[in-house]
Amino acid sequence: MANIFAFAEARNGELRKVALETVTAARKLADATGGQVHALLVGAPGIASKAEQLAQHGADVVMVCEHAGFTQYNPEATSAVAADRIKSGGFRAALFSTSAQGRDLAPRVAGKLRVGLVTDVTSVELSGDTFTAKHPINIGKVVSTISIAGTPAIVSIRPNTYAPVAKAKPGTVENVAPVGDPSAARVVVKELVTGSGGKLDLADAPVVIAGGRGLKAKENYKLVEDLADAFGNAACGATRAITDDGWRPHSDQIGQTGRLVSPDLYVAVGISGAVQHLAGMKTSKTIVAINKDREAPIFKVADYGIVGDAFEVMPVLTAAVKEARKGH
Amino acid sequence: MKIAVCIKRVPDMDVRFKIAGDGTSLDETGVKFDLNDFDAWAVEAALQLKEKAGSGEVVVLSLGPNAVQETLRKALSMGADRAVHLQADKIPFDSFVIASALAAELKDGGYDLILFGKLSPDSSNAATGPIVAELLDLPCVTAISRLDIADGRGTAKRELEGAQEIVEFPLPAVLTTDEGLNAARYPSLKGIMAAKKKPLESKPAALGEPTVKIEKLEMPPERAAGKIVGEGAAAVPELIRLLQTEAKVL
Ligand SMILES: Cc1cc2nc3c(=O)[nH]c(=O)nc-3n(C[C@H](O)[C@H](O)[C@H](O)COP(=O)(O)OP(=O)(O)OC[C@H]3O[C@@H](n4cnc5c(N)ncnc54)[C@H](O)[C@@H]3O)c2cc1C
Numbered sequence: 001m002a003n004i005f006a007f008a009e010a011r012n013g014e015l016r017k018v019a020l021e022t023v024t025a026a027r028k029l030a031d032a033t034g035g036q037v038h039a040l041l042v043g044a045p046g047i048a049s050k051a052e053q054l055a056q057h058g059a060d061v062v063m064v065c066e067h068a069g070f071t072q073y074n075p076e077a078t079s080a081v082a083a084d085r086i087k088s089g090g091f092r093a094a095l096f097s098t099s100a101q102g103r104d105l106a107p108r109v110a111g112k113l114r115v116g117l118v119t120d121v122t123s124v125e126l127s128g129d130t131f132t133a134k135h136p137i138n139i140g141k142v143v144s145t146i147s148i149a150g151t152p153a154i155v156s157i158r159p160n161t162y163a164p165v166a167k168a169k170p171g172t173v174e175n176v177a178p179v180g181d182p183s184a185a186r187v188v189v190k191e192l193v194t195g196s197g198g199k200l201d202l203a204d205a206p207v208v209i210a211g212g213r214g215l216k217a218k219e220n221y222k223l224v225e226d227l228a229d230a231f232g233n234a235a236c237g238a239t240r241a242i243t244d245d246g247w248r249p250h251s252d253q254i255g256q257t258g259r260l261v262s263p264d265l266y267v268a269v270g271i272s273g274a275v276q277h278l279a280g281m282k283t284s285k286t287i288v289a290i291n292k293d294r295e296a297p298i299f300k301v302a303d304y305g306i307v308g309d310a311f312e313v314m315p316v317l318t319a320a321v322k323e324a325r326k327g328h
Numbered sequence: 329m330k331i332a333v334c335i336k337r338v339p340d341m342d343v344r345f346k347i348a349g350d351g352t353s354l355d356e357t358g359v360k361f362d363l364n365d366f367d368a369w370a371v372e373a374a375l376q377l378k379e380k381a382g383s384g385e386v387v388v389l390s391l392g393p394n395a396v397q398e399t400l401r402k403a404l405s406m407g408a409d410r411a412v413h414l415q416a417d418k419i420p421f422d423s424f425v426i427a428s429a430l431a432a433e434l435k436d437g438g439y440d441l442i443l444f445g446k447l448s449p450d451s452s453n454a455a456t457g458p459i460v461a462e463l464l465d466l467p468c469v470t471a472i473s474r475l476d477i478a479d480g481r482g483t484a485k486r487e488l489e490g491a492q493e494i495v496e497f498p499l500p501a502v503l504t505t506d507e508g509l510n511a512a513r514y515p516s517l518k519g520i521m522a523a524k525k526k527p528l529e530s531k532p533a534a535l536g537e538p539t540v541k542i543e544k545l546e547m548p549p550e551r552a553a554g555k556i557v558g559e560g561a562a563a564v565p566e567l568i569r570l571l572q573t574e575a576k577v578l
C-alpha cells in the first residue's frame with residue numbers, strides 16, 4: 001500500500017484544471033497499490049470551499065492550508081508547507097503539475113527534502129518497489145524512462161496528459177498550519193497581472209490556433225483570432241519569428257524555448273514547422289496545417305494539410321467552423 | 329556587484345538523435361554543441377548589471393568534461409571575467425547531483441546574484457537553479473522575463489499561463505532566466521582575443537550519489553503520415569468533414 005501526495009494548484013482563489021489532472025494521476029498510482037490520495041490545497045482564507053472538487057476527483061484526504069499570506073502565489077511558504085506535509089505523511093510519491101507554478105515548486109520541495117525528482121513527465125508507474133516515470137528529453141525527440149531511487153519520489157506531470165477523471169472519495173478535510181509565517185517570506189509576489197479577461201490560456205485550451213511569419217504583418221494575426229473565436233474553446237499561439245518581431249508577447253510563443261502545448265486540435269497557419277517549433281506542439285492529438293508551400297516541414301507532422309494561401313483559406317475556414325458549431 | 333552564472337554545454341537540437349548501444353545514452357557522433365540559449369540570456373543579464381553598476385565581477389561556472397571549457401570560453405568572450413570548470417566524465421542527467429556540486433562551489437563565493445537558465449533542452453529538467461537555491465537557503469525567482477536591481481533589492485517579472493507575476497526579492501538571490509529577458513550579445517573579435525587571457529580554473533566536481541537513473545531511452549512513436557486534404561479554400565468542406573467524423577474535434 002502506498003499513499004500518494006498531490007499538490008492541488010490554485011490561482012487567485014480558483015482551482016486550476018491541472019489540480020484535477022494531478023489528483024487524477026495520483027489516484028491512478030494509489031489504486032495500483034490500494035493506497036490513498038492526500039491532496040494539499042494552499043490559499044487565502046476561503047480556499048477550503050474548493051476541497052469538494054478534489055474529493056470528487058479521487059482525493060481521500062484534502063489538507064487545507066489557509067492564510068492571508070497565500071493570497072498571491074507564495075513560493076517559499078508554499079514549498080515549505082508542501083515539504084513538511086510530504087515528509088510527515090510518509091508518502092511514496094509526491095505529484096505536482098509542470099505548470100509555471102509546479103515547475104517552480106517541485107524542485108524547491110525536492111531540494112528541501114534532499115531527494116531526486118523528475119519533471120515534465122508524461123506517465124508515472126509504481127510496480128513493486130520501483131517508481132518510474134516517462135520524461136521527454138531533447139525537445140521531445142527522445143523519451144526517457146527514469147527511475148527514482150529514494151522515497152518520496154517527486155514528479156511534475158505534463159499538463160493535458162492525465163485528463164481529469166471523476167472518482168468520488170470521502171475527501172476528509174484536514175486543516176493544516178503553515179510552516180512559519182507566510183507573510184514573512186523573502187520572495188513576494190506584489191502583483192498578478194492577468195491578461196484580457198475571459199480568453200482561454202494556451203495551457204488549458206482544447207484547441208490552439210497558432211500563426212507564423214506567413215501571415216506577413218501584425219494586423220493579419222486577426223485571421224488567427226477570428227478562427228479561435230469561431231471555435232469558442234480555442235487559445236492563440238505564435239512562432240518565435242513573430243514574437244521576436246513583437247507581433248505577439250513572448251508568453252504566446254510555442255516551442256523549444258517557449259510554451260509546450262498538447263491540445264486536442266492544433267491549427268498551424270503560415271508556420272514552416274521548424275524543429276524548435278515542433279518541440280512545443282508535436283504531441284497535439286490532431287494537427288492541421290495551412291501553408292502555401294507544399295514542401296513545408298509542418299506537413300510532415302500534420303494529420304490534415306491544406307496547401308494554400310492563408311489569406312484565402314482562413315476566412316472560409318472560419319465561416320465553416322462557425323456554421324459547424326452552431327447550436328454548441 | 330558579484331554575479332555567478334551557471335552555464336551548460338548542450339547539443340544542437342536540429343539533428344536526428346541516435347540511441348547508443350547501451351540503450352541509456354545518446355550517440356554523440358556528429359552532434360554539435362553550444363552554450364544553452366537560456367544561459368546565454370543569463371550571461372547577458374549579468375553583463376548588463378555589471379555595466380550598469382560600473383564595477384563588479386561576472387564568474388561563469390560549468391560542470392562536465394573538458395569540452396565544457398569551450399563553452400566557458402564563449403561566455404568569457406562575451407565579457408565574463410573568469411571561469412570555473414567543475415570536472416566530471418560526462419554531464420550527469422541528475423539535476424540534484426549537478427545542483428549539489430554547483431552549490432558546494434558557490435557557497436562561500438560571496439555572490440550577490442547567482443543566475444541559471446530556466447531549462448536545458450537536452451535533459452529538460454528545469455530544476456537545477458531552484459535546487460541550488462534551497463541547498464544554499466537563498467531567495468529564488470524562476471523563469472524571469474524582466475529584471476531590475478536597485479539598492480540591494482530586485483524586481484522581476486515571471487510569465488505564467490495567461491498571466492504575469494511581479495515579484496520582489498532581497499539580494500543575494502538565485503534567479504533563472506526565461507526567453508524575452510534580453511537578446512544575448514555575440515562575442516566580438518576583441519572579446520574572443522581577450523578571453524584567451526582570462527582565468528579559467530579547472531577542478532574536480534564534488535559529485536554525490538545519483539538520485540535518479542535513466543533506465544531506458546526510446547524514440548517517441550512516429551506520427552502516422554498525414555494527408556494533404558486539398559488546395560486552397562476549396563479544401564475547407566472536406567477538412568471540416570474530417571475534423572467532425574475522423575478526428576472528432578468539431
Ligand atoms: C535555439 C532556438 C530556439 C528556438 N525556439 C523556438 C520556439 O520556441 N518556437 C518557435 O516557434 N521557434 C523557435 N525557434 C525559431 C525556429 O527555428 C524558426 O525560425 C521559427 O519557428 C520560424 O517561424 P515561422 O514558421 O513563423 O516562420 P518561417 O519559417 O519564415 O515560415 C513561414 C511559413 O509561412 C508560409 N507562408 C508564407 N506566406 C504564406 C501565405 N500567404 N499563406 C500560407 N502560408 C504562407 C511559408 O511557406 C513558410 O513555410 C528557435 C530557434 C533556435 C535556434
Ligand SMILES: Nc1ncnc2c1ncn2[C@@H]1O[C@H](COP(=O)(O)O)[C@@H](O)[C@H]1O
Binds near residue numbers: 390
Ligand atoms: N552541467 C552544468 N553546469 C553548469 N550549469 C548547469 C549544468 N546543468 C544545468 N545547469 C544550469 O541549470 C539550468 C537548468 O538546467 P536543467 O535543470 O538541467 O534544465 C541550466 O540552464 C544551467 O544554468
